[in-house]
Amino acid sequence: MAGHRSSMPQRGEVTGYLLKLIRESVPLTQEQLAAHLDVDRVTVQSWESGRRPFTAVPFGQAVAIRQRLGRLGANTKLLAALDDAAEADLILAALLRDEADRSPIAEQPLGWSVLTHRLTDLILWSVLGQTPTFIRSIPIPRRRGPVANAPILSADERRAFFVRLRELAERSAFEREPDVLLHRQACFLAGMDPTGASASWLAEGTTRIARRITGFHTWSPLWPDIRSMVTSLANQGDPEPLRDFITRAHPDDACERAALNYSAYWVGEIPYRHRNDSFMPTALGDWRGVVLFRHLVDRLTIGHPFVDLNVHNLWALLMARRGLTHDDLATGQTLADRCATLLDSDQLSRQSRQELTSILYSLRADGVTGTGTGR
Known part of the structure; x- marks a missing residue:
């Protein structure tokens, strides 16, 4: 039929595994959660395994389930990631369906909005098996028997x-x-x-x-x-x-603003999603940059593939957000240590070395010194 839009395929592995972590954070067994949600244990089991995609649950019911989980004491970071998990499943389903190479590219949700760090982490959770950054600090209970530690795709699907x-x-x-x-x-x-x-x-x-x-x-x-x-x-x-x-x-300033706005968006300092890249060169918004500051300093390490980009973005961020190091003094001290370590290495570009030196002088001028553990 002309103009007919093919139905969207559904997967539920990412959302299901996240639901399992949410349940375990309460903590509840599948039977106990089923009783709270007024469903049977098989339904909960099917959601968590992805056999019955949670993304297919009617919207109102899904909202009610999320609210119930929150009242039961589920981890708020995990609950907040449910929408991104559902989007990760949507992207994977569209990408891996048999007719993906023939369907219109406009039907690919990978092009519908600008990716964030959390969403990208959730996609790669299935593809690479690496635990998303926001989950790593959350205690995971010991499980009995051989159980998957990620919603990993099959080897054929990963290829x-x-x-x-x-x-x-x-x-x-x-x-x-x-x-x-x-x-x-x-x-x-x-x-x-x-x-x-x-x-x-x-x-x-x-x-x-x-x-x-x-x-x-x-x-x-x-x-x-x-x-x-x-x-x-x-x-x-x-x-x-x-x-x-x-x-x-x-x-020019437009490109520097683009780098900072995009980075702030990536780490979640801009709390709403953008559907295209046009927001990047606009005036810096009301985001302060503390989250971005920590994110960049954490990744200011020898051997990181984006170390030169992280150095430049840190340099630009500290120029644009004066006093940021005093908003988070501990991270400022870590930055001073890492600047010293990186300047001792030979794995940086000339520009990165110049920008690191500028950052270090700025820190010292602000009275921020390292802890002495960087070397």
């Missing part, structure tokens, strides 16, 4: 995930009206490929657009697209395109 990302990146780039958001987010996720198989096609794509890096006079929609491609290559072991981008693609 298909990265193959489909390449297909989406290529299709979105060569459409009559290219879908820049879908393209850049497919490239960004492809950079997480642990096999290294995505590195070659990412490098080819970056080579094609490398000359555009020097052509930036201000922000454009291609700016975040190229940024995603070069960060993907850095994640695959080649930091030079990212270093070149940092040096050449920040010619």
Whole structure:
């Protein structure tokens, strides 16, 4: 039928596993939770395993279940992630369905909104099995017997995930009206490929657009697209395109604002979702930057694939948010230690060394010194 939109496929592994962690945080058995929710144990078991996707539960019922879990004392961080878990399942379902390579790219939810750190973590939970950052600090009870420690995809699905990302990146780039958001987010996720198989096609794509890096006079929609491609290559072991981008693609305040707004959005300091990248170069909002400050300092380590980008963003953040180190003195002291450690290494670009030196002088001028544990 002309104009008919194909029905969305459904998966429930990510949401289901998160529900299990939420239940265990109360703590309750499946039987006990079923009694509280007025359903049978098999229903709870099916939700948690993903066999019966929780994303298929009617909206009103899902809201009621969430409220009931909150009243039972469930962990609030886990509860707050349910929407992102459902979106992760939606993205995975659309990407992995059999006809994904033939369906219109507009039907791919990966291109419907700008990814956040938490949502990306939840997607990669299934693909790589790595525990999302926001879950790592939450105590997980000991379980009996052999149980999965992540909502991991099958080996075939994990391979298909990265193959489909390449297909989406290529299709979105060569459409009559290219879908820049879908393209850049497919490239960004492809950079997480642990096999290294995505590195070659990412490098080819970056080579094609490398000359555009020097052509930036201000922000454009291609700016975040190229940024995603070069960060993907850095994640695959080649930091030079990212270093070149940092040096050449920040010619004015609009690009610096874009870097900060996007980073603040990524870590959740901007609390609402954006549907495209146009928010990036706008005036800095009312976010303070404390969460972003901690996020960047935590990742200011030798060997981190984005260490040069983290240095630059920290330098720009401290320029834009004066007094931030006094808002979180402990993180400021950690920053001083890590600056000293990094400056002793030979794994930074020249620009990163200059910016780290500037940060260190600024910290000392503000009376913030390290703890002496950085060296």
